[in-house]
Amino acid sequence: MAIKDVSYIIKTRDYYRAQGYTTDYLWAQFDTTPFTHLEKPLSESRIGVITTTMPDTEAGRVDRRVWSTASAPIPRSMYTEELSWHKSMTHTDDVASFLPLAQLNSLQDEGVIGSVASRFHSVPTEYSQRNTLEQDAPEVLARCRQDEVDIAILVPL
Amino acid sequence: MSLVARHLETNGIPTVVIGSALDVVEHCGVPRYLHSDFPLGNPCGKPYDEAMQGEIIRQAMSLLESAEAANTVARTPFTWGEDCNWRDDYARIDNNNREALRLRGEARRQQQTQDKADGKLRAAMVSET
Structure with a gap:
């Protein structure tokens, strides 16, 4: 039997309506998509990681903004409670299931990639696309440049 | 993202x-x-x-x-x-939670009004519980 992919756009629309919201959320859509070729081999590239989970700290749990956290030691937990994920079906106790630092460290040891950036970045999922476009995305870019990242892996929860 | x-x-x-x-x-x-x-x-x-x-x-x-x-x-x-039940299970809406969702939305809107009054300009998407 063919698997039918879940339509999260429709599920989100219906969930908002069920909570009494009268205007449907308008998902971002564009006519074109940017594309940049890799400038150097993976084995010489520094990889940066970007997550929608927040630092599991007093500040990280309440302050919705871009955060940067050291990639080593790998955090034992991240704050995920406010994000939309399938809480009745799974859990986020294993950070490697959504924050691939351990996996990238292994690839670095094998020489598949050059290195892992010394920190990773948290970017909040915002209702306001304007906040993301005008504040968070430029901030993440600036931090990736500071880190001299060649390639970014982005993992929304 | x-x-x-x-x-x-x-x-x-x-x-x-x-x-x-x-x-x-x-x-x-x-x-x-x-x-x-x-x-x-x-x-x-x-x-x-x-x-x-x-x-x-x-x-x-x-x-x-x-x-x-x-x-x-x-x-x-x-x-x-x-x-494969997880596909239908996510954000399920039925008679068991319809009223709870309505009340949750009301409470959320009140909180959003308060947040705006307090100068908090950022808000998350509605999350599934």
Whole structure:
């Protein structure tokens, strides 16, 4: 039997309506998509990681903004409670299931990639696309440049 | 997150997104997307399954090297398991929770009004409980 992919756009629309919201959320859509070729081999590239989970700290749990956290030691937990994920079906106790630092460290040891950036970045999922476009995305870019990242892996929860 | 990927890519940093919401990512359009057909929460592989988690990141790396154009989408070979009920279970609305959701929305709107009055300009999407 063919698997039918879940339509999260429709599920989100219906969930908002069920909570009494009268205007449907308008998902971002564009006519074109940017594309940049890799400038150097993976084995010489520094990889940066970007997550929608927040630092599991007093500040990280309440302050919705871009955060940067050291990639080593790998955090034992991240704050995920406010994000939309399938809480009745799974859990986020294993950070490697959504924050691939351990996996990238292994690839670095094998020489598949050059290195892992010394920190990773948290970017909040915002209702306001304007906040993301005008504040968070430029901030993440600036931090990736500071880190001299060649390639970014982005993992929304 | 797709918006951030697009911004990085526009400014010269190649990206790959690993996620589990195919329709959301494709609607926006990103340069490279690796889809994990799992319940939302573990796009890099099932919790504590190191072998699977390793394979998924390797596949993401391969996608970075092989993609020749924007909107390149690949899928991991993994499934969540025999039970496909999770697909219908997410954000389910039925008579058991309809009134609770309505009340939750009312409370949320009151909180949002208060947050705006307090100068808090950021808000999350509604989350599934």
